[in-house]
Amino acid sequence: MSERKLYDISLTVNDREVKGRVKAETTLLDFLRSNNFTEVKKGCEIGDCGACTVIMDGEAVLSCITLALQAEGSKVYTVKSLGTWEKLHPLQKAFVEHEALQCGFCTPGMLMTAKAFLDKNPHPTRDEIREAISGNLCRCTGYKKIVDAIEAVSKREAE
């Protein structure tokens, strides 16, 4: 039982097929980063900070407490799926406009949580927004500007 067994894995990340061989205990976070999706941030690695949040099969998921093998066959999206420099996603634009980041480390996870949340609840209250991002920790700005940015997008979409 002590030999190091490797497992084949195949999933799509940002609509691109990614295959690999992983150890049983390899997390989705480590798998993504080792395949150059380094926009997925490694923070606490114990599910407390939300920096590693990706969208998996439509849900915001903490990739540090998900095994890569549990993502077999899934559709995973990272923050790079949202927009490009030339054409930012409304959430990315709003984060810039509202200065909703300083160091930016929490931002990739924050944006993915916000995206999955607004997809399900396009017109939330401020309290609902605060609750939705309560698993994503930001140590720089406080949350007001982040909530402002998400709220601005929800209002813009309402128009």
Next chain:
Amino acid sequence: MGSFQFYKPKGVEDLLKMKAELGERGLILAGGSNLLVYIRNGIINEGTFLDVKNLKPLKGIDTSNGKITIGAGETIREILESAKLREKIPFFPDSMKEFANPLIRSKATIGGNAADASPAADTAPPLLVLDTETVIGSHRGERVIPIKEFFKGPKKTALKPDEVLLRFQFSVPEAGKGVFLKFGLRNGTAVSVTSLAAWLALDGGKAVDIRIALGGVAPTPVRAINAESALKGQKLNEESILTLSEEVEKDLRPISDVRGSTEYRKDLTVELLRRALRKLSGTEAAL
């Protein structure tokens, strides 16, 4: 890190067969919010993951025949959002609102939270208050034990190495309503310092059915039997609530830790009980 294997059981029978073979080396993996943290922290360093995340027989909420059955694999979020549960017993889904944060709630399962047996597990007081039964499976068959016998100590349960927690079942009390109050050091993600669930049915202002369960104040989540018997049959008003709630101190064996001292936990629990009783007896508005 040691050696791990991964296996996705094809059904309950397959799961129980694997668990019988592997014993404690068989690591039940659902949401991973506890297990993968223990591995990351080096507390567990070998074993075979038995991935039950999408295992159908561990899912499902059934509310027919006055009995509620909840699969151990139901996530906290699924319980919180269950319209069926909300219709029959809103107390139960409501009590999940306090559980960590939405990211954890969509991963963590009720079975995982109970089987982890933290003295401060947030699903435990509501389950205790409802006299929930746990259904446990193994290759030898199923057995049913009351939730209060399921918790044996910090991180210790009645589960044997070849057993798996399959589902929970309870009856909706004939009358009354419940409330779950949690005191953490901040909102969101905080481990409870002290938590309390209470169920109260009044008849002519008197407490005819009173059940209280506590988290974070003893080696396991517990029913507050002293407080319950002090309150049973009593008329509830601000005065009786103030004095009788102090009885709950007899039910406590609190620890001192980073989140609070013994004395602090005692005072908090008495106050949480007062708040719960005021809320449930409708005397809150008078304050």
